[in-house]
Amino acid sequence: xxxxxxxxxxxxxxxxxxxxxxxxxxxxxxxxxxxxxxxxxxxxxxxxxxxxxxxxxxxxxxxxxxxxxxxxxxxxxxxxxxxxxxxxxxxxxxxxxxxxxxxxxxxxxxxxxxxxxxxxxxxx
Amino acid sequence: xxxxxxxxxxxxxxxxxxxxxxxxxxxxxxxxxxxxxxxxxxxxxxxxxxxxxxxxxxxxxxxxxxxxxxxxxxxxxxxxxxxxxxxxxxxxxxxxxxxxxxxxxxxxxxxxxxxxxxxxxxxxxxxxxxxxxxxxxxxxxxxxxxxxxxxxxxxxxxxxxxxxxxxxxxxxxxxxxxxxxxxxxxxxxxxxxxxxxxxxxxxxxxxxxxxxxxxxxxxxxxxxxxxxxxxxxxxxxxxxxxxxxxxxxxxxxxxxxxxxxxxxxxxxxxxxxxxxxxxxxxxxxxxxxxxxxxxxxxxxxxxxxxxxxxxxxxxxxxxxxxxxxxxxxxxxxxxxxxxxxxxxxxxxxxxxxxxxxxxxxxxxxxxxxxxxxxxxxxxxxxxxxxxxxxxxxxxxxxxxxxxxxxxxxxxxxxxxxxxxxxxxxxxxxxxxxxxxxxxxxxxxxxxxxxxxxxxxxxxxxxxxxxxxxxxxxxxxxxxxxxxxxxxxxxxxxxxxxxxxxxxxxxxxxxxxxxxxxxxxxxxxxxxxxxxxxxxxxxxxxxxxxxxxxxxxxxxxxxxxxxxxxxxxxxxxxxxxxxxxxxxxxxxxxxxxxxxxxxxxxxxxxxxxxxxxxxxxxxxxxxxxxxxxxxxxxxxxxxxxxxxxxxxxxxxxxxxxxxxxxxxxxxxxxxxxxxxxxxxxxxxxxxxxxxxxxxxxxxxxxxxxxxxxxxxxxxxxxxxxxxxxxxxxxxxxxxxxxxx
Numbered sequence: 001x002x003x004x005x006x007x008x009x010x011x012x013x014x015x016x017x018x019x020x021x022x023x024x025x026x027x028x029x030x031x032x033x034x035x036x037x038x039x040x041x042x043x044x045x046x047x048x049x050x051x052x053x054x055x056x057x058x059x060x061x062x063x064x065x066x067x068x069x070x071x072x073x074x075x076x077x078x079x080x081x082x083x084x085x086x087x088x089x090x091x092x093x094x095x096x097x098x099x100x101x102x103x104x105x106x107x108x109x110x111x112x113x114x115x116x117x118x119x120x121x122x123x124x
Numbered sequence: 125x126x127x128x129x130x131x132x133x134x135x136x137x138x139x140x141x142x143x144x145x146x147x148x149x150x151x152x153x154x155x156x157x158x159x160x161x162x163x164x165x166x167x168x169x170x171x172x173x174x175x176x177x178x179x180x181x182x183x184x185x186x187x188x189x190x191x192x193x194x195x196x197x198x199x200x201x202x203x204x205x206x207x208x209x210x211x212x213x214x215x216x217x218x219x220x221x222x223x224x225x226x227x228x229x230x231x232x233x234x235x236x237x238x239x240x241x242x243x244x245x246x247x248x249x250x251x252x253x254x255x256x257x258x259x260x261x262x263x264x265x266x267x268x269x270x271x272x273x274x275x276x277x278x279x280x281x282x283x284x285x286x287x288x289x290x291x292x293x294x295x296x297x298x299x300x301x302x303x304x305x306x307x308x309x310x311x312x313x314x315x316x317x318x319x320x321x322x323x324x325x326x327x328x329x330x331x332x333x334x335x336x337x338x339x340x341x342x343x344x345x346x347x348x349x350x351x352x353x354x355x356x357x358x359x360x361x362x363x364x365x366x367x368x369x370x371x372x373x374x375x376x377x378x379x380x381x382x383x384x385x386x387x388x389x390x391x392x393x394x395x396x397x398x399x400x401x402x403x404x405x406x407x408x409x410x411x412x413x414x415x416x417x418x419x420x421x422x423x424x425x426x427x428x429x430x431x432x433x434x435x436x437x438x439x440x441x442x443x444x445x446x447x448x449x450x451x452x453x454x455x456x457x458x459x460x461x462x463x464x465x466x467x468x469x470x471x472x473x474x475x476x477x478x479x480x481x482x483x484x485x486x487x488x489x490x491x492x493x494x495x496x497x498x499x500x501x502x503x504x505x506x507x508x509x510x511x512x513x514x515x516x517x518x519x520x521x522x523x524x525x526x527x528x529x530x531x532x533x534x535x536x537x538x539x540x541x542x543x544x545x546x547x548x549x550x551x552x553x554x555x556x557x558x559x560x561x562x563x564x565x566x567x568x569x570x571x572x573x574x575x576x577x578x579x580x581x582x583x584x585x586x587x588x589x590x591x592x593x594x595x596x597x598x599x600x601x602x603x604x605x606x607x608x609x610x611x612x613x614x615x616x617x618x619x620x621x622x623x624x625x626x627x628x629x630x631x632x633x634x635x636x637x638x639x640x641x642x643x644x645x646x647x648x649x650x651x652x653x654x655x656x657x658x659x660x661x662x663x664x665x666x667x668x669x670x671x672x673x674x675x676x677x678x679x680x681x682x683x684x685x686x687x688x689x690x691x692x693x694x695x696x697x698x699x700x701x702x703x704x705x706x707x708x709x710x711x712x713x714x715x716x717x718x719x720x721x722x723x724x725x726x727x728x729x730x731x732x733x734x735x736x737x738x739x740x741x742x743x744x745x746x747x748x749x750x751x752x753x754x755x756x757x758x759x760x761x762x763x764x765x766x767x768x769x770x771x772x773x774x775x776x777x778x779x780x781x782x783x784x785x786x787x788x789x790x791x792x793x794x795x796x797x798x799x800x801x802x803x804x805x806x807x808x809x810x811x812x813x814x815x816x817x818x819x820x821x822x823x824x825x826x827x828x829x830x831x832x833x834x835x836x837x838x839x840x841x842x843x844x845x846x847x848x849x850x851x852x853x854x855x856x857x858x859x860x861x862x863x
Contacts, residue, residue, distance in 0.1 A: 108242030
C-alpha cells in the first residue's frame, strides 16, 4: 500500500526532524522543506496528499502558501498550519485563505498526527 | 596717555614649537598596528563563532534523529527499532563524555522543550535526566558569573528538575537581582509550596512586574491549591504584604476582612491603596467605618480611593460625611469625587451648577439630600436627627441659589470607631450635642455660610401692613377700587408698590390692572433712585406696547426736566452737541455761522465758550457771531418774545419740524408776519396728542447724556431738517427788523 505523502514545511530543524520522525513513524511519507521558496518550487512539480506548514517561514509565509495553493494552483489539498503566534488575526487570516486546520506551538507531535490522519480521512 | 599694543610680539608668541616628526610617524605606525590587530582579533572571534555554530548545527542535525528516536521509542516498536534504540543509547553514552557534546545536547533538549508539548515533552524531561544533563546545570549554579547561574536556574526549571528546588531557593535572597528573580520564578514552578517559601523568606523588594510574573507562574501550575494568603498580611516586608493582597484578590480569598481592613490604617500609602482596592473588590461593607475614620489623615490618592469605595457600597448615612468633604476639601479632585460619590449613593442629589443659566425662582429651594426620600420642611419642634460625622468635616453645605441647604436642626454624634486604635491620630473623634437653634442663631449661621436668600425671603415673608391693605382692596367694589387707585397718586409708599404689584397680578378687571401697571411703571422709573425695591414683572401685560411706551416717555420727560437744571448753560445750546460732533474746521465754522441766524441767548453762552478755542478762525467767527446775535436779539426783543410765547404754547422750539406745530401755533406765527412756511398737519387732534411727547430741540441730546435710548418710533418723529424757505424767511425777517 502506498504511503500518504505529507509536505512538512518548518524552518526549525530540530522541530522539523522531530515531527518528521513522528509522522514517518505514523505511517506517512514526509517531504521536509526548510523555507517557503523550497516549498513553492516543489509544489510546482508535484502535489502532496496533505501539507503541514509553519506560518512563520523565510521567504514565503504559511498564509501566503495557502493563498498560492488555493488561488494559483487551484488545489484543495488539506493544509494544516503550525504557528507560535497563536493570535486571532493569524488564525482568521489562515482560515479565510482556505487553511483546513491550525495547531499552535508548543506542538504535540501525537496531536499533529491525529489531525493529519483526520484531514486525510475527510479527504477520502 | 598712549599705550602701545605689542601686536607683533603676540604673533611671535603664538608660533608653535617645532616637533620631532619621527615621533609623529612612530605614533602613526603604532595606532595603525593596533587597529590592524583589533581587526584581526574581530575576524578571529567571528570565525571561531561561525565555526562553532556550524559545528553545533551539524551536531544538531546528527543528534536530531537520535533524540527523536529516544523520544518516540516504545516497547511496542519492532525488533529492528528496538535494536536501533539500544545501539543509539550506547553511542550516546560515548558522546556524553565530551563536555561540548553534552552542552550541545542540553541546548537541543532545552530548545525542543519550548516547541513540544504533551507526552513528547514529558519524555524529553525524562531523557534529560536519564542523560544526567541536569548535573551540568547544577554545576552552573556554583558559578560566580550571574548569567551562568541564571542560565542554570532556568534550565533546571524548564526541564522540571524538582530535585534542584532546595538549591534554587537559596538564591531567593541573593543580592543579585536577576538571580533572585529567576530563583523566585523557579521556586514557584518547581514546587507548589514555592510561593509560600518566597513569601516567608524573601527580604528584598518584589517589583510589581515580578509579582505579575510569579502570578503567571502560579497560574501555569497544574493542580495547584493556593494557601490562605492572609497569613502574609502581617509580614514586615511591605512588598510581601502587597503581593499577598494581590494574591488574595487573584484567588478571591474573601475571608480576610479584618486583616485587610486593618491595612487601611497602614503607614504605607501603597498598602492602603491595595487594601482599599481589595475592600472594593470584595465589597467589604464592614470596612466603611474604618475608611471614614482614616480619611482625614490620608493622602489625596488614598482619599479618592476611599471615596470610590464609599460610593460603591455607601448608603444614605454616608451622605453628610461626603457632603462635608465636598464643601471642606480644598483639593478639587477630592471634592469632586465626594460629590460623585453622593450622586452614586443618591442619584441626582448634586446637580450641575457650572455654566448653568440662572433663572429667577419665586423662593429659595431647600433640599436635604437624604437619598431619594425628601425631608419635610425644617421645623424646630421636630425631633432632632443623629448624623455620624468626623469633626473635621462638620460643615453645612452651601452652594448656589439652586443648591442645597443641608443641616439645620441636627444632633451630631460622632461614632466611636472601635477598630481604630486610640494611639493613632486617626481616632480623634469628638462628640457633639447640638441643641435646637433659635431663629436668630439659625439666620446668623445662614448668613455666615453665605446662604443669601434675603431677597427671596423678602418675597416670601409677607409684610403685615401690605396684607391688611390687600385685604381691604379685595373687599372693595369697582368704584372704590378706582378711587383707591387715584389716591395712590397722591400718597405713594413702598407698601403701595407692593399693592400695585398685587393688583397687576390678581385683579380681574383689566382696566384697573392697566391703571395699576401705568402707575407701577411710573414708580419703576423713579423709585430705583430713591432706593425702593424694584421687582421685575413676571406676567406679560396684554395692553398695547404703544400705550406703555407713552407712559415711559412721560416719565422720561419728567426726568429730563429734573436733569436739565443740572446741565451747564453752554450745553443747553443745541449747537453745543452739533459742534462737539463736528470733525473738521469747516463744519464748525458753518455751524457758528448758522447760530447767527437762528441762535438765541443760549447760543451766546455757548459761543462765549468758543472764545477760548485755540483756533483763531473759530475765535474770530465766534466773536462776530456773538456781536451779530446780540444785536439781533436786542433789536428784536419784542418779536422774539412773541415767538417765544408761540413756542411755549406749541410746546416746541423754533427749530422743531414744522410738521409738529398745530394750527393754533401756526396762526400765532402768521400773526407775527414772519412768513415762515410750514406744512400744516390736517389732523389737528393727532397733533394735539403728539405735542406732549415732543421735546425742545436743545434738550434732544439729553437722551444721550442720560444714557437713555429712545425708541425708534420716537426718533422718527424728530426731524431737524429745516427747509430753505425757513432760512430765507428768517433772513427776510432780520432785514425787515433792521429797517
